[in-house]
Amino acid sequence: xxxxxxxxxxxxxxxxxxxxxxxxxxxxxxxxxxxxxxxxxxxxxxxxxxxxxxxxxxxxxxxxxxxxxxxxxxxxxxxxxxxxxxxxxxxxxxxxxxxxxxxxxxxxxxxxxxxxxxxxxxxxxxxxxxxxxxxxxxxxxxxxxxxxxxxxxxxxxxxxxxxxxxxxxxxx
Amino acid sequence: xxxxxxxxxxxxxxxxxxxxxxxxxxxxxxxxxxxxxxxxxxxxxxxxxxxxxxxxxxxxxxxxxxxxxxxxxxxxxxxxxxxxxxxxxxxxxxxxxxxxxxxxxxxxxxxxxxxxxxxxxxxxxxxxxxxxxxxxxxxxxxxxxxxxxxxxxxxxxxxxxxxxxxxxxxxxxxxxxxxxxxxxxxxxxxxxx
Numbered sequence: 463x464x465x466x467x468x469x470x471x472x473x474x475x476x477x478x479x480x481x482x483x484x485x486x487x488x489x490x491x492x493x494x495x496x497x498x499x500x501x502x503x504x505x506x507x508x509x510x511x512x513x514x515x516x517x518x519x520x521x522x523x524x525x526x527x528x529x530x531x532x533x534x535x536x537x538x539x540x541x542x543x544x545x546x547x548x549x550x551x552x553x554x555x556x557x558x559x560x561x562x563x564x565x566x567x568x569x570x571x572x573x574x575x576x577x578x579x580x581x582x583x584x585x586x587x588x589x590x591x592x593x594x595x596x597x598x599x600x601x602x603x604x605x606x607x608x609x610x611x612x613x614x615x616x617x618x619x620x621x622x623x624x625x626x627x628x629x630x631x632x633x634x
Numbered sequence: 635x636x637x638x639x640x641x642x643x644x645x646x647x648x649x650x651x652x653x654x655x656x657x658x659x660x661x662x663x664x665x666x667x668x669x670x671x672x673x674x675x676x677x678x679x680x681x682x683x684x685x686x687x688x689x690x691x692x693x694x695x696x697x698x699x700x701x702x703x704x705x706x707x708x709x710x711x712x713x714x715x716x717x718x719x720x721x722x723x724x725x726x727x728x729x730x731x732x733x734x735x736x737x738x739x740x741x742x743x744x745x746x747x748x749x750x751x752x753x754x755x756x757x758x759x760x761x762x763x764x765x766x767x768x769x770x771x772x773x774x775x776x777x778x779x780x781x782x783x784x785x786x787x788x789x790x791x792x793x794x795x796x797x798x799x800x801x802x803x804x805x806x807x808x809x810x811x812x813x814x815x816x817x818x819x820x821x822x823x824x825x826x827x
Contacts, residue, residue: 467796467799469798469801469802470798470801473781474688477688477691477692477695477697478691480695480697481691481692481694481695483695484694484695484696486691486694486695488691491687491690491691491694492687492688492690492691493687494687494690495683495686495687495688495689495690495691495693496683496684496686496687496690497683497686498686498690498740499679499682499683499684499685499686499687500679500682500683502682502686502740503675503678503679503682503683504679507675510671510674510675511668511671511672511675512640513640514667514670514671515644515664515667515668515671516640516643516644516647517643518663518664518666518667518670519643519644519647519648519651519660519663519664519667520643520644520646520647521647522647522659522663523646523647523648523650523651523654523656523663524650524651524654525643525646525647525650528650552639555636555639556636556639559636559639559640561784561788564785564788565674565788565792568788568789568792568794569670569792573789573792573793573794574794574795574796578789578794579799579800579803582785582788582789582800582804583800583803583804583807584807585782585784585785586779586782586785586800586804586807586808587776587804587807587808587811588775588776588808588811589774589775589776589777591775594771594774594775595771597743597746597747598746598747598750598767598770598771598774599750599763599767599771601747601750601751602750602751602753602754603760603761604754604761604762604763604767605761605762606759606761606762606763607763607768608762608763608768608822608823608826609768609818609819609822609823609825609826610763610767610768610771610772612818612822613768613772613815613818613819613822614771614772614775614776614815616814616815616818617772617775617776617811617812617814617815617818618775618811620810620811620814620815621776621807621808621810621811621814622807623810624806624807624810624811625803625804625807628803628806628807629803632799632802632803
């Protein structure tokens with residue numbers, strides 16, 4: 463048994479105990495939250511389906527293999543598995559796209575394969591940079607964004623590399 | 635941007651199928667894709683509802699406020715002097731990050747926009763991002779999420795043997811991204827005047 467197995471049950475126990483101590487109506491609030499959960503899946507459903515549609519055609523036609531072959535000389539230097547290349551490219555551009563790619567990688571290589579896990583870690587490691595940038599700077603009409611994009615992209619690349627090596631350490 | 639990528643993925647895919655002479659498989663790929671998506675979404679909605687219920691309990695029991703308190707000191711260091719110039723901006727930044735950390739992204743975005751508008755009100759050059767704004771954007775983009783509920787839910791939906799075992803690696807990778815973002819911010823802010 464590894465220690466990680468206990469993390470999740472402990473979190474759940476902690477959340478429930480704190481809520482009960484603070485006299486939160488645990489059952490009723492949970493139901494309300496569950497409603498939000500259904501609504502958010504309902505909201506992402508069309509995006510995920512649309513992205514997976516394009517990704518499936520791209521992958522199953524063999525075009526994805528060409529793209530991976532094209533980029534892999536660079537990623538080989540850093541010991542990045544070929545399978546996760548699409549994730550690195552899509553993540554800064556589109557959240558639903560990245561979710562689709564993550565799902566596709568998990569289905570192609572196996573959800574508990576090293577590729578599947580690296581993709582999952584990458585999914586959680588940085589935000590959709592271009593989206594965040596356009597929303598936040600758009601909200602206050604900033605035109606000169608200075609080094610914000612470059613810095614965020616550097617963070618993204620380092621985060622991706624960290625995801626790869628941390629997964630190697632944890633799962634090999 | 636995503637419009638172009640989406641368009642090209644399909645066009646390149648279809649052209650590749652045509653060249654390989656596999657075009658009769660197109661219909662199978664299309665219907666399989668839609669069917670698999672629906673299967674995944676149904677599996678996802680159940681577990682996602684459970685996690686959202688958990689997150690609601692966190693919210694109601696004041697864990698967001700606790701996270702905000704913990705963030706207060708590091709944020710004063712990252713945004714020096716901001717609490718004197720505009721206290722509301724610092725408050726909104728902290729609330730944005732606290733809600734982000736709890737995975738409440740729907741609640742986080744309004745705080746983020748509020749923070750940006752407050753920062754804009756003390757910005758001397760209205761069309762140019764201030765140092766505070768750039769720092770906030772980087773911290774926001776690399777914010778640690780303690781429970782990546784969507785990722786865990788999808789992994790559960792795809793029958794992973796341990797859907798949540800990516801939590802610790804994710805936190806480590808995000809921290810690496812955050813630190814490199816902040817260092818590059820410090821180095822680059824002198825160049826991009």
